[in-house]
Amino acid sequence: MNPFVFTTDTQIVFTYDFGELILDKLSDLSTSSILILTDLGIAKQDFFKVFLHNINQIEAKITLFDTITSDAEVTIVESITRIAIDNACDLILAIGGGSVIDTAKLVNIGLTLKDTEILNYQGINSITQKLKPLWVVPTTAGTGSEVSLVAVAKDNASNKKIFFGSHCLASEYAILDPNLLVTLPKFLTAATGMDAITHAIEAYTSINSNSPITDSLCIGALNNLFTYLPIAYNEPTNLSAREQTLIASTMAGLAFSNSGVGVVHALAHAIGAKYNTHHGATNAVFLLPGIKFNSRNSQSYYDDLSYKVFNNRNANQEFLCVKISELLATLELPLNLKSLGLPQLTNEDIEELAQTALVDPSLMFNPVEASLEDLKELIINSYN
Amino acid sequence: MSTFKNSDELNLVMLNLWTQISQTPHIANPLLESKLIVTFHYRSPEAQLTIDCANGSDFNILLGDNEIKPLIELFMKAEVANEFWLGKINVPMALLSGKIVSKGPINKALALLPAIKPAFQIYPSIIAQLNQSDS
Structure with a gap:
């Protein structure tokens, strides 16, 4: 170790x-x-x-x-x-x-x-x-x-x-x-919940993720969130679901504070700063593209995480992505930047956003080095 | 054992390194374009070095205290600096653990990293010279 x-x-x-x-x-x-x-x-x-x-x-x-x-x-x-x-x-x-x-x-x-x-x-x-x-x-x-x-x-x-x-x-x-969470509006329940999921996934796959403590926090948080976030969303006054998502969010917070996050956060920070989009909802848009990008040479991290979170021998990166897609559909969150409310992006916009993401501190913890061109491609492919 | 016996030795190595960087266009030009002023504060042994690229055309290397206000300040043990230039340090981990302390816009400090990485090839020969003169 x-x-x-x-x-x-x-x-x-x-x-x-x-x-x-x-x-x-x-x-x-x-x-x-x-x-x-x-x-x-x-x-x-x-x-x-x-x-x-x-x-x-x-x-x-x-x-x-x-x-x-x-x-x-x-x-x-x-x-x-x-x-x-x-x-x-x-x-x-x-x-x-x-x-x-x-x-x-x-x-x-x-x-x-x-x-x-x-x-x-x-x-x-x-x-x-x-x-x-x-x-x-x-x-x-x-x-x-x-x-x-x-x-x-x-x-x-x-x-x-x-x-x-x-x-x-x-x-x-x-x-x-x-x-205090039972009156939280549905959109905020969904968007902040996806922020927590992104924290846990990026902390687990970060280049600093070498601690069994952060790993356990990520797995525990994701296990809770995949189970209880849809319940909290559909039954806002379900106190058990609110308890579990609240604790899971804190667990993911402890994890990412020690491990760092990654490319999803780097892109979400850049988009949020320019277009004032909700941070959690923006993370949600970039989460699947981010996982697919990192899977170019870090797929084993996601395979391992999926197996541990879903306690299923057949669970792998693909299974994790399917579960995230299902969750996004349940939470009725925007699936791309256009539906998040961004205007049509010009080449200058894309260049500026990618440049901002490239020097975002989150990116230094990403398991795969992302170039300016990689980030531009991720933004373009996430637009619609 | 520390690589640097005293502040003079550390100053000499850093001055030599940055002079060579300033004379290597593919490393120096991105730094000049950034127009950044960066101060490195070293301890054990103590030293201070400021790289001033503010006017975009001159590469000023200043040892010790000065009146220039840097945009970025980096604080570390001299041995951490040695490991950094040898390419042996995990910068994100060093920042998280406090081995390197960064004051100022961290995104601008990180933007410098890819620019100065080619200097990792220059540093070993400078350290080898130091070791030769010590022996």
Whole structure:
């Protein structure tokens, strides 16, 4: 076995009452100023209104920012960081999906280091200082951001995704409450679920995937997701299905944080930055083309994964692809870039997208080296 | 055992390497086109090297502290740098494990990799010269 390092800095807590758990934990601390981050969709939910009422009863000052939009946009991160510094916040609480959680991670850098210019801290492991406590409550099952050591921001000025990676970005607590998922819209259930599936598949086949810990997390996550994601999609209030997909998403998040992802994510980041498409839905479009591309000389990874996930002696890469196709049909997700809403792509568009994907950090973990021409071909073939 | 006895030896090797890179058009030209400024921070032994291609035509190699603000900074042990130039290091793994720390736009740092890989052929002869002069 090759030497490996597996890192996690987050305590994962599963509960059926996130609010009570947070208030209980806060009662043991001397926190004086809490920043709560969420989005408008969550802010209007009854569970959030009840939680906000209850947390406002404690002695700490509460600052609420509830208008985070899709993607952690750099200027929004900088505005919230200013608010957090001005209010001397000593704890950040993020309740939401990947965009809310990534925004919270980036605000935490600026808040702790007292610097609103977040772009100063992009890079890998360049942040070495322990940051202020960050508690996260995911309201989707897919991004894995609650346990990941990375954050992705969107820079509207350059239409590019900006990458931050450090174990210091990890949340202190990831509080998993499946009750928060029962009102998740069907599209988000499907798209975030496919994000988790992509994390698990790409982490398993990554060039860094040499750890039996990440392998087990990927297999376990995929086993759960192939079984329970269709149920969560068709029966949104099925709590068992929500539990399983939520845990699977966290498992996949732990795996990809340690192994990396691959060409599917590289392409999805490039498309998402230019056309604002949903990250999980974009991953879903590129997942099968990505597997087929990598199977040119890494098919055995997918054969092995398929055999282990489906516990079937005859399962191989082809079987895995059939299962993914069936799942995509069940989840009624767009199958190509055109149906995802992209306009007709010009040669210049394709060149620009492929160039962006070529230098995306995800690509360095892909099991097969992808050239500019390979990426252009993948984009062209995924258009319709 | 460390490849470099002290900072002077490390500086000499890196200066020699980058001078040869700057004189090798198929390696130097993509770096000049990138117009990047990259600073390498080495430890054990300590050294600092800045490659400044900002004006797109001149290849400036600066040793030690300077006033230039780099776009990308890379931090590593000198021995990791030695393994890198020998083509023995898995860069993604080194980044994930913190052996190499990258500050600045990581996509631009990664874009440099294919450009400087041909220099892996130059480095062994430079290290061989160092070993000869040491013996």
